[in-house]
Amino acid sequence: MQVSKRVILTFPASLAGTPVTYRLVKDYNLVMNILRAKVIPKDEGRLVLELSGEKKDIEAGLIFLKEKGVSIEALAKDIHLDEESCVHCGFCTAVCFQDALSMNPETWKLEFNREKCVLCEQCVDICPMGAIQIKF
Numbered sequence: 001m002q003v004s005k006r007v008i009l010t011f012p013a014s015l016a017g018t019p020v021t022y023r024l025v026k027d028y029n030l031v032m033n034i035l036r037a038k039v040i041p042k043d044e045g046r047l048v049l050e051l052s053g054e055k056k057d058i059e060a061g062l063i064f065l066k067e068k069g070v071s072i073e074a075l076a077k078d079i080h081l082d083e084e085s086c087v088h089c090g091f092c093t094a095v096c097f098q099d100a101l102s103m104n105p106e107t108w109k110l111e112f113n114r115e116k117c118v119l120c121e122q123c124v125d126i127c128p129m130g131a132i133q134i135k136f
């Protein structure tokens with residue numbers, strides 16, 4: 001069964017420059033969508049990833065990463081759009097560089113594409129109605 005899982009990976013400095021995540025694709029047949037990355041040469045690195053594939057392959061891939069010394073946390077937060085509070089003003093679309101938030105040109109209603117959201121949180125404070133929240 002194909003599933004998706006969002007995780008935060010923290011790489012120790014000792015793994016800097018080692019192509020560890022590439023093995024997830026090659027050896028475990030996983031599809032990786034990088035949602036956020038912070039990589040400093042010769043320092044600790046952090047990646048927010050969405051992994052898709054067979055459940056057993058995701059589990060095996062995460063075990064492989066753990067054995068390599070990568071710390072793994074499940075991504076526990078998500079963006080919640082309160083459709084009842086939203087007045088479709090479109091302010092939030094101006095700060096969403098992922099185009100996860102957009103106005104439908106026919107209905108002039110806000111649309112949220114969760115697949116594109118990288119949880120940058122730029123939209124949260126800009127909404128005058130408080131319609132966008134981070135859910136943990």
Ligand code: SF4
Binds near residue numbers: 088089091130
């Ligand atoms: S800024 Fe708030 S009220 Fe305006 S479209 Fe975005 S979510 Fe809706």
Ligand code: SF4
Binds near residue numbers: 095097122
């Ligand atoms: S959190 Fe960032 S990427 Fe996600 S909808 Fe808001 S502005 Fe767009």
